Amino acid sequence: MFRSIKQWCIGALSMLFIVGAFDSFAQVDGGALFKAKCATCHQPHKDGTGPKLFHVREKWATGGAKDGSIYQWVANWNVAAAADPYAKQVSETKSTAMNTFPDLAGKTKEIDAIFDWIDSQPDPAVAKADAPSAVGSAAAVGEVEEGGLSWVWILMGVVFVVIIMAVGGVRRQLENAAREHDGQSVNDDLSFGQEFRAWAWKYKRYVGLGGLVIVIALIVSLFLSLYSIGVLENYQPSQPIEFPHDIHAGKNGIDCKYCHNSAIDGRTAGIPTVNVCMNCHKQINGNDATQQEKIAKIYAAAGWDPVKQAYTGKTKEIIWNKVHVLPDHVYFNHQQHVVAGGVDCKQCHGDMTKMNATAKVQPVTELNKIEGNVQLTKATLTMGWCIECHAEKEISAGSLDSKGSNYYNEIHNRLLKDRKLYNKFLQDKKITVKELGGWECAKCHY
Incomplete structure (x- = not known):
């Protein structure tokens, strides 16, 4: 059965290496998932477009959320809000709706990896306040426990593979014994690869059909995945100057086309010039310090001195983050x-x-x-x-x-x-x- 102890040892070590490599791939990278799906709107320790997410699982648990509701929320907040009063309450805290991630539906491991990564991030404000003892405080927090398969499971996997190969060897020996009994020739030097090729050739019709099904399935999966390329909903980048649409278009009733006037007689809606902003903000300076700080950025861009009520001629360019990008092969007017x-x-x-x-x-x-x-x-x-x-x-x-x-x-x-x-x-x-x-x-x- 074991024709070469050396070959078996090399095979076992190879399987151990392969399973170990698989373990590294099997570990879910919570940081990469966060950056791909969450970082546009959320930060671990600071509110942005969405709320901060540090220890959000504990917040939901203490707030009275239903068990598993937060996982449902990440995949589709509409479903969670309909099933859980706490999720509905959360949905009403922000004017902008959260994006849906149907690819994360039921994948608690991936969602937990995202939350684990978030919870492992140090608070920059605390780190800055405690800079001299940053190393000590990091040690006090404790090391992040690594996820993935343990070495016990790896060892069990190797043993399982060895057993399968041993059973295959026994099957070969029994088959050879039967061939000797029937007076047929026996070749003990065949490798497993050669034996598999011989088996595949013997049942080439079934192997061909199976291979064709697999190839077609891969092609169909590839083309289905192409439909998701460039499909991005709720992408919402930050801007150098905040513009609250709900205040301007909602509370103040400003028509969209007043600012985006090129939508009436042009292909693109365009970004309004700072002069359009100044039509109102020459007189409107803000009701509190926060508003005045934001409007001061408009004055700096326009070169306006609010004290002298005059233009200085010293302007500052605003670098906006582009939101809408249509493909080059699409025309829209x-x-x-x-x-x-x-x-x-x-x-x-x-x-x-x-x-x-x-x-x-x-x-x-x-x-x-x-x-x-x-x-x-x-x-x-x-x-x-x-x-x-x-x-x-x-x-x-x-x-x-x-x-x-x-x-x-x-x-x-x-x-x-x-x-x-x-x-x-x-x-x-x-x-x-x-x-x-x-x-x-x-x-x-x-």
């Missing part, structure tokens, strides 16, 4: 949608009167909650989302010229020449973007 199509900003951007900071795209489930929005199902800012909106968005109820816009006159005149086509379009009592060619590829890709 704000004017065409806002003016000609009459699409409200909230259809794509959400209700900015209730949002403190703008996000790249709101989840489609959140957009569907807004009154007046077209109800869609595809992920926001994907091609499926656009063509679904083009199929549902109503240009005009009844006659196309009911909008009183010259934009539709030519289309209307052409339709009148083909009454059959015109009546077909009016069967549902509305004209959609799709019916006017909104599904043509060259509308968005050229």
